[in-house]
Amino acid sequence: MADRMTQTTDEDLITATGHPTHAHDYHQLLYAPLGRITVTTPDGEHELTSPLALWLPAGTPHSARFDPESLVLAESFDPALHRLPFARTTAVHLDGAARRHLLARTRGEGAEVDDAVMFAALTCARNHRDARLPLPRPTSEAARAVAGTLLRSPDDQRTATEWAESLYVSATSLRRAFRAETGIAFSEWRTRVRLNHSLALLSRGHQVGAVAAKVGFTSTNGYILAFRRHFGRTPGVWIKEHEGRSPGPSGRARSAPSARKPVAGE
Incomplete structure (x- = not known):
């Protein structure tokens, strides 16, 4: 996790409507289980509503806007201990288990899910390019x-x-x-x-x-x-x-080299 000084400085920047541009010395995952947040990075704007989350590699400048009544969760990980497989800002699709673990941690529960396990689960989430945008259906x-x-x-x-x-x-x-x-x-x-x-x-x-x-x-x-x-x-x-993931001449999908799973202590 990030050191106490860095966390305090970041908290001072956050308001009810968002925060100005800054960067962390740790990897951060942002997630909005309720409402919507818009995160701006050098790659552009990223609009997040559940079940989409956003990985911000350490050192990524970013600002954020929070919609009224949105709930924003942030998980941070020490880059010296956890190797992020994404070199740039990357949106991921969280499955039900990952969402439940994230919410449990906000309630002080889920202590049995340590950082290494949580990090592995979150980085194994599907990349945004593989997931269609959430599209709730109207009922009237x-x-x-x-x-x-x-x-x-x-x-x-x-x-x-x-x-x-x-x-x-x-x-x-x-x-x-x-x-x-x-x-x-x-x-x-x-x-x-x-x-x-x-x-x-x-x-x-x-x-x-x-x-x-x-x-x-x-x-x-x-x-x-x-x-x-x-x-x-x-x-x-x-x-x-x-x-890079399309079928090759043999008809079998070409697979990119798989990222090695992060191991605590590396």
Whole structure:
């Protein structure tokens, strides 16, 4: 863990709405089991809602914005004892067991899960590039109808106002339904649908510009910016990383060298 002086200095920077740019001399995992936080690093903006978490390697400059009523958890690990397999800011998808352990530690429970075990579990989480963005489904009739159409046709360009008119509801009610029932705004929900669809197209070899148009972005640049904000990398970088895991000539997947599991005391 980080020393007491470093932790005290960091706590002094944190307010109810976030903290300014700073860096740690330890690795840190940020997670928001409730609400949403936005972390800005040299790689871009990373929006975190459960079950996504973010690894910040030691020395990474970052700032954060916290949404009202969000709950933010942070786990820190000494880089001299724990070898992080990520060289850059990396979002990971936490499974149910990892989330339960993190929450237990905030209650003073889970002492039986030592740092080495916890670190290994968190670094074995799936990389964000392998996970689709979380997309909670709305439950009210009008919002559910909009969501169903967008899931089938993410390139539908109708605005919330246009959707509301076609469904004979108010635009304000429709927007409130998305926010209340999914935890995210209509525009953000639609962006996530488009980005999730784009991953399949990229993996099948479609060009970035063509993918942007197919999923409904009005410009390639807008697509690239949205992709980087949510996935921490551009579509081009994602394609290169994905190619490293695609089937080789023998038909079997090529695997990158596996990172050695961290061992306490190294």
